[in-house]
Amino acid sequence: MSKRNLIFLSLILALTLLVGCAGGGEQPPQDTPQEDGQKAASDLKVGIVLSSGGKGDKSFNDSSLRGLDRAKEEGLIAEYKYIEPKEVAAAEKGLRFLAQQGYDLVIGVGFMQKDAVDTVSKEFADTKFAIIDDVVDNPNVASLTFKEHEGSFLAGALAALLTTHEEIEGINAEEVVGFLGGMDSPLIHKFELGYTSGVDYINETEGTDVKVKINYTGSDPSAFNDPAKGKEIALAQYNAGADIIYHASGGTGIGLFEAAAQTGNYAIGVDSDQDWNQPGYILTSVLKKVDNAVFATVKAVKEGNFEAGLKEYGLEEKGVALTPLTEAGVTVKAAQEAGDITAEDVAKIEGLKAKIPAEIKDKIEDIKSKIIAGEIEVPNYLEQAQ
């Protein structure tokens, strides 16, 4: 190989590597679970295989790990082991490894692990498995899913009610709201359909004509981690008349929040309490309490009443919820205590929530109780698609 060509090829290679690494994000050093003296606290062994993004995604994976941390604090388990697979195919290896090591409960995080959990749970009939966000119909698997559509319905109703209140700063004359999706995938369509159904419900009951602008960031998992594109899409939607945008796009949503702060419009967060991300611009967040579901599963195994099959966590089970519309949520207060945000930031968050008219808050509460009572039926995209 001639020298010049070699240098050229190396440069290209270096570039592709750089591009490859850029997507990886940083990963904090992992503390290897140590089987220390606490072992006596419990003999229950719990292992978890995380989804892409790994530990430190401030969202889905971290929420799962919070559930395990809580189980540890409450003495249900002494330790747990987590695995971060680098590619989709590696998840199966991780699940099998944990099962082979004799873990009592093996948890797979994310719908990408559906097939892997299916395969491995058949191989280890005596091991208990759980999958988050998808359904695996085996006798030793608990499928933990969330009624994201119910939470999204509330977000849609809130957005549709608020967008007609022109007197509020940041709300324009046009009756348009927005939705920003991450990866174009069935699960995210579930959020979208819940949201648009919430808007439609308000249009019907209030006689308004609120329209929804819908955009997706991309069609592969990187679409969940593309804040630059998220901001671009959000700015385009705000320019097109939207004043409130809800997102289901993971890390991409950071871009939405920046856009909201830039234009002075509003956003609705997702999964975790994101209200403090850009204080004063995020109305509320649709919480998805993965930690609760994980904790409940560990507890059930510990107490010997683990049940396989589908467990759906909705508004009723507090598996999905909005952050409070009247005050800052517990996470915000915790963030303040930890010094992540200032008292001024909390004041901004609460100031925004105070701007939401009381009648709207009442209506949201009313809709929530109607959903729980079954008076309002929120369509589930995944059931429709089957």
Add this chain to the structure above:
Amino acid sequence: MAGDMNSKELLKEISIPLLAILSSFIIGTLIVIASGYDPIATYGALLQGAFGGLNSIADTLLAATPLIFTGLTVAFAYRCGLFNIGGEGQLLVGGLTAAWIGTFKGVPMIIHLPLTLLAAMVAGALWVAIPAILKAKLGVHEVITTIMFNYISYSLVAYFSLKVLAKPGSIQTPDIEPSAYLWRFSNVLDMYSYLNIGFLIGLIVLFVIYYLLWKTTIGYEIRAVGISPDAAEYGGISAARNIILAMLISGALAGLGGAERAMGLFHNYRNGFSAEYGFTGIAVALLGRNHPLGIFLAALLFGALSNGQDYMNMLAGVPVDLVTILQAVIILFVAADLLFRRVLALKPEGRKGE
């Protein structure tokens, strides 16, 4: 560095990649220690994951298989003086095609299997046809076009796999018919690995490419164009024709790599289908000095690293990114060819061509 070389030249060719690997492991060890992990446990986990038992060895070969194809993709084009950086896209297009043709019902295996393999090769070749023609006829640089075609393929393949072919409510295409399965070794061996005869196809293709390049007129012409297109033209060899031919074969090899994933490993096309095999293939070709034998060894190394890294994470708790660093350092050292030649006091390679 053709097939025929004397032992001194051979030693020279081998010593540089070996030194690169050795140095990268030394640096890797330092990084492991600096990050606060136990290097012995780390490398122990790597080795155990890559070679500790039948299942692990099979998984290593399984991880090496697509790299054999994508390594050849890069090397074959390189022998004609071309950089085909689009292996990733060609592999994806070939893989999706195989996953689609594979779902056809009622076709006997004796037709279905070769048909699906062939369709993937044709798809891979077609995907590189436009860059090939642009290069041959207009001199448009193939690095730019093949890289850009990668981006087109990402979107196109995502569209077809998610919007047209996907099983409702999922992000993968329906499973292919058993008549298009590549036979898995786990059918007769007691293991979990999905290693399949796609690996053996890879070995055969390695040999076929070696034979084609060094024992046939076609290969001679392709290599002649690679060394000097002008001289080849002067000698009556059409540069344009050989550039197109070499690119098409190169693309077909990547497409075949995609077929192995679809027909042997996944039995469908799914999100996350390729773990950047096309790009790792560039490294494999570089480390393997663009020679089939070298590519085989380099693919095994990268396959072992890729398979072992999961166990570094599982057994030793080391972040998977560390293996990526290791791979990057290896490439860096292979590329720093000149450094090692100095160290070894070897004469720097002149512009003597290949």
